Amino acid sequence: MTTQEITTTMRAYAQDRFGPLTDLELREVPVPQPGAGEVLVQVTAAGVDPSIWHLVTANPRMVRLVWGRWGRPKWPVPGWDLSGTVVRVGPSVTELSVGDRVVGQARGTFQEYAVAPVSTLVTVPDPLDLTAVAALPVSGVTAYQAVESVQPGPGKRIAVIGAGGGVGGFAVQLAARAGAEVTAVCSAGKADLVRGLGASEVIDYRATDVTESGRTFDGIIELAGRRPQGALRRLLTKRGRLVVVGGEPTGTEWLGMGRMLQATLSNPFVPQHLHGLVATMPKETLQELVDLLAAGDLRVPLDRAFPFEEAVEAVQFVRDGHPHGKVVVAVGG
Ligand SMILES: NC(=O)c1ccc[n+]([C@@H]2O[C@H](COP(=O)([O-])OP(=O)(O)OC[C@H]3O[C@@H](n4cnc5c(N)ncnc54)[C@H](OP(=O)(O)O)[C@@H]3O)[C@@H](O)[C@H]2O)c1
Known part of the structure; x- marks a missing residue:
């Protein structure tokens, strides 16, 4: 030794x-x-x-x-x-x-x-x-996997709900880096933060209910707010992709994964792609994130x-x- x-x-x-x-x-x-x-x-x-x-x-x-x-x-x-x-x-x-x-x-x-x-x-x-x-590890790697799951790319509209937190701050950057137009849903005080990370549009969820906004997205990363799955689906394009990552409970829960399971289980029955993410921690992904930081392509x-x-x-x-x-x-x- x-x-x-x-x-x-x-x-x-x-x-x-x-x-x-x-x-x-x-x-x-x-x-x-x-x-x-x-x-x-x-x-x-x-x-x-x-x-x-x-x-x-x-x-x-x-x-x-x-x-x-x-x-x-x-x-x-x-x-x-x-x-x-x-x-x-x-x-x-x-x-x-x-x-x-x-x-x-x-x-x-x-x-x-x-x-x-x-x-x-x-x-x-x-x-x-x-x-x-x-x-980086929990928040960066989770964001990486969530972004991968909504398949961002040039011309794609991606919404990150809970954009101003630990996972959201990385997700906004990674989706924007992939060429997507990113809408960040967060409180008003974080508008400058998320714009600086690459969001082209910010929706203050306290002033505007995104699910009633009439907008559609090719992908939604759900990190906060626990909006009903039906309401989130109405925000998606016909073949859009929803990944449910989190959303904090207010009371005591038994399993804590109900919404993720609901998304994954309903996936075969709807035209859109719904998915609950339980992040894994591959070293290769962490390495990729460290490389992006070192190159100045992520912060x-x-x-x-x-x-x-x-x-x-x-x-x-x-x-x-x-x-x-x-x-x-x-x-x-
Ligand atoms: N599935 C997995 O493997 C996995 C892995 C990591 C994390 N998670 C979960 O993912 C969630 C996010 O994690 P995190 O580390 O990013 O948490 P965080 O740092 O606390 O960020 C959550 C953000 O959501 C915002 N928010 C709160 N209520 C909202 C609402 N109604 N609508 C929109 N935004 C709202 C909060 O700020 P403002 O209200 O000020 O905007 C906060 O910035 C947590 O529930 C966490 O447990 C899951």
């Missing part, structure tokens, strides 16, 4: 049971050791997205079944996305070395050091800001980086629903 001198303990947020965000405690815990195929990353930043609130609070309830064991979280430290520097390399790892700057995923990133499988990590070229890059729509000591506030800020783009937690490094 290749190593570098580091402390034996670190700070990590952890929870012993599912519950409110205030149950997350900042603790001193041992620094973990990487196993075969893994590296230890000194975390520079951790991405924040709505799923962190869902997993900490077990809402939807099925989180207890999938992420729980005897009523306790299987993984006590929250967070998926990380950026940082490799400080230890586990046995049989040849792809990465100590000192490499990386971005990717781990189980538990709200901690100063995290063990990450090499299979999820991509190296980050020097000029890129490691803190901002932590925004991270970063709202702010919260200090590590305010990580709980960062999750609540995203839960409250109105970040301008993406939020990360600056852990250290």
Whole structure:
């Protein structure tokens, strides 16, 4: 094992049971050791997205079944996305070395050091800001897959509903880059943000109900607002494509995927293409996004980086629903 001198303990947020965000405690815990195929990353930043609130609070309830064991979280430290520097390399790892700057995923990133499988990590070229890059995995890759699913191209009209958030900020850019005419549906205060990302039209959903606007689109990416599927279909052209990615619940849910399932299950029965997306995290897609950032063809729509000591506030800020783009937690490094 290749190593570098580091402390034996670190700070990590952890929870012993599912519950409110205030149950997350900042603790001193041992620094973990990487196993075969893994590296230890000194975390520079951790991405924040709505799923962190869902997993900490077990809402939807099925989180207890999938992420729980005897009523306790299987993984006590929250967070998926990380950026940082490799400080230890586990046995049989040849792809990465100590000192490499990386971005990717781990189980538990709200901690100063995290063990990450090499299979999820991509190296980050020097000029890129490691803190901002932590925004890429969940939100960037989800946006990439959502945009792919609506097949944008020159002359196509694509609506992104929830355009001013973490996923939407990337989706607007990727759809516009593919040549589509992008309509961003968001609150008025984000009009400048989404126009700057490539939207040619902005609809303030608080002033105008997009489903009553008489507009039609070749593709709709549904990220927020939970508009009924029938209303969204009326916005689509005859062979238009709808991808349902998200939309936050106001109360407690059991499954949390009802609208995605509804879209996918109704697909064979309608002329339009309806699809619920459950994003996967292929390393190739993350690599493509890092390459686009490095080439200056994509930018991270970063709202702010919260200090590590305010990580709980960062999750609540995203839960409250109105970040301008993406939020990360600056852990250290
Ligand atoms: N299926 C998957 O694999 C997957 C992966 C990642 C995320 N998601 C889900 O996708 C959704 C979006 O994620 P995110 O990270 O982008 O969340 P986010 O950063 O909170 O962004 C959501 C955006 O929607 C806007 N919004 C709220 N109500 C709206 C409405 N009625 N109409 C239009 N826009 C509205 C909010 O801002 P304003 O109201 O200020 O405009 C906010 O910017 C979440 O539900 C998340 O859980 C799913």
